[in-house]
Amino acid sequence: MNQNRIILLVTLLVAGLASCKKDKDDTQAPKITPGVLVLCEGLANKNNSMLSYYSFSTQTASTDLFANTNAGTGLGDTGNDMVIYGGKMYIVMNVSSVVTVVDAHTGLKIKNIDFLKSDGAPRQPRYVIPYKSKILVSDWDGKVAVIDTTGLTIEQDINLGKTNLEQMAIIGDKLYVVNSGALNTVNDSTVSEINLNTMTETRKITVGYNPGYMTADEAGNLYITCGPDYNTGTLGARLVKVSTASNSVLKVADTSVGRIKYYNGALYAASSYEGVKTVRKLSTTDFSQQSPNFVTDGTVIVNPYNVNVNPDNDDVYITDAKDYKTSGEVFCFDKNGKIKFSFSTTPAVNPSTVVFVK
Template sequence: MKHNRIILFVSLLVIGITSCKKDKDDSSAPKVTTGVYVLSEGLWQQNNSMLSYYNNTTGVSSTDFFAKTNGGTGLGDTGNDMLIYGTKLYIVMNESGVVTVADAHTGVKITNISFKTAGNVNRQPRYVTSYKGKVLVSNWDGKVSVIDTTSLAIEKDINIGPNLEQMAILGDKLYVAVSGALNAVSDSTVSIVDLTTMTETKKITVGYNPGYMTSDEAGNLYISCGPDYAGLYKSRLVKVSTATNSVVKVADTAVGRIKYYNNALYAAASYYGVATVRKLSTTDFSQVSANFVTDGTKVMNPYNVNVDPANGDVYVTDAKDYKTSGEVFCFDKNGNKKFNFSTSPAINPSTIVFIK
C-alpha cells in the first residue's frame, strides 16, 4: 500500500480497532490450478497478512492459503506486493522485512530472503518485478535489490534515491518511482536503470511523491504522483514517453493504483476519497467513465485493480472500512459483475496475480 498507509492504520489502532477473529474455514488447502492469488495486507504491526487462492473453475476460494500449506505459519506483517516468476511466488513483506519465496503451484514456502541489515534494521522492501532470471525489489532504504532466482540470494543493490516505490520494465530499462515520502519535501523523480549493466543512468522529474506506475505497448509510462503528507502538493497523473524520456502529459487528478489495458487506464484511489474505479483515456486523461462498474454493484472502497490479459476481466479489491474482512470483485470488460468472493478473515486485500 502507498507508503504503508501508516498514518491511516496508526489512527485506526489508536481509536481501539483490532483485527477480526478468524472465521471457520476449511483447514485443507486445495490444489492450485487456474485462478488468482490475492495478497491481503492486514493491519500494520498486527502480523496478519494473508494469501487467498480463488479457483476459477470451481468458484471456490481458500483464505489464509499460505498458513494452510505451511503448517499454520502465516506470512507476517504488511504484505505489500507479489509476483509469480517461473515456478515461484515472491511475496514482499514490508514490515517483516523479508521476501517470502514459495512454490507457485502449492504455496509451500521455499525460503525467506532477509531484507534487514547486519544491525537488524529493516530495509522495508516495497515492490517486485522480474527480468531475465532476476527478481528486482524496490526498498525504502533507497536501493533496488537484485535477487538471483537460482540461489535466491541478493547479489547486488543499486543505489537510486529515497523511499522507492513501484517499478516498470520497458525493453532493457527499469523505471523506478522515487517517492522521498519520508522527507520534509517529497522527491519528484523516476529513475532509469540500464538492466544490462544494473546501473542508474538518468532521472526524470515527474511530480512530487510518485508511487504507482503502469505502461502500454507503445512505450509510454503512466505515473500517479502525490499527494504528500505535508499537504503541499495535490495528486497528479503523468505520462512519460520512454522513447524520449520526457513528460508528454500531466493532469491534476486523484489517482492511486493504476493499470493499463487496451488503450485505457483503470484507476483505484479509495484512500484519496474516490470511491469508484475510473476508466481514463490514455490520450488526454479524460474520464471514459467516472465509474467503470455499470451494473450497480457496490464496491465500498476500491483499493487495487488488475486486468486479466487473457480475457480483459477487471478485478477490483474492496478494503471495506480498512479494519474488517475484504472482498474481491471480477467484472467483464463492460463493467458487469461476473463473480465476487470474500477474503475473510483477511483484511485489506490488495495485490492480485493470475495463475494459468
C-alpha cells in the same frame, strides 16, 4: 510353523506399506489450479497478512492459503506486493522485511530472503518485478535488490541515492523506479532509469511531487500518480504521462488517483483513499474519462483499493478494502463493467495485489 510365520510377516509388511501410502496421501499439499491469488496486506504491526485463493474450476474461495499449507505458519507483517515467476511466488513483506518464496503449485514455502542492512536494521522491501532470470525488489532504503532465482539470494544492490522507492516498470531493457521520498520532510519528484544490462542507473526523470504508483504501456510511456503534499498541503494530486523516449512530460492532469493499471489502450484508476471512490477508465491520450465509473451494473464497491486485468479474457478484478479494518472483498467484472462473481477474503484485511494462476 515356519510357513505361518512367513504369512504373518508378509501380512504385516503389506499393512505397513498401505499405512505409509495412506499417510503420504493425507499430508500431500493441495495443488493450486488455474485461478486467482490475492495478497491481503493486513494491518501494519499486526502480523496478519494472508493469501486468499479462488479456484476457477470449483468456483470457491479459500483464505489464509499460506498458513493452511505451511502448518499454521503465517506470512508475517504487511504483504505489499507479489508476483509469480518460473513456478515460484515471490511475496514482499514490508514490515517483516523479507521476500517469501513459495512453490506456486502447492503453496509450500521454499525460503525467506531477509532484507536487512549491515547493522541488522530492516530495509523494508516494497515492490517486485521479474526480469529474465532475476527478481528485482525496490526498497525503502534507496536500493533495488537483484535476486538470483536459482540460488534465491540477493546477488547485488543497485543504489539510487534516494529513499522510499516504490513501484517499478520495465520497458525494453530499462527498469523505471519511483523515488517517492514519502517519509521525508520534503518528498522526491523523480523516477530513476536503470540499464538492466549493466544494472546501473543511467538517469533520473523529473515527473512530479511525491510520485507513488506507476504503470507502463507498450509505446514506452509511463503513467505515474503524484502527490498530494501531505506535509504542507500546498500541492494537490496529479496524474502524469512521461515519454521515456524523449525524457519529457507529455501530459499532466490535476486528479487524485491511487493504484493504476494500463491495459489495452486504457488506464484503470482505483481511487479508494484518493479522490472519488470508484474505478475510472481513462484515456491514455488526454486522461479524459471513458467512464467515470467502470462498474456499470450498480455493484457497490466501498473502497476500491487495487485493480488488475486478466489478459486471458479481459476480466477486471477490483479489490475492496471496505473500512481498512474488517474483511475485504474481491470483485470480478467483464470488460463492460458487469459483475461475474465476487468472494470475501474473511478473515483477511485489505486485499490488494491480484495475480493470475495459469
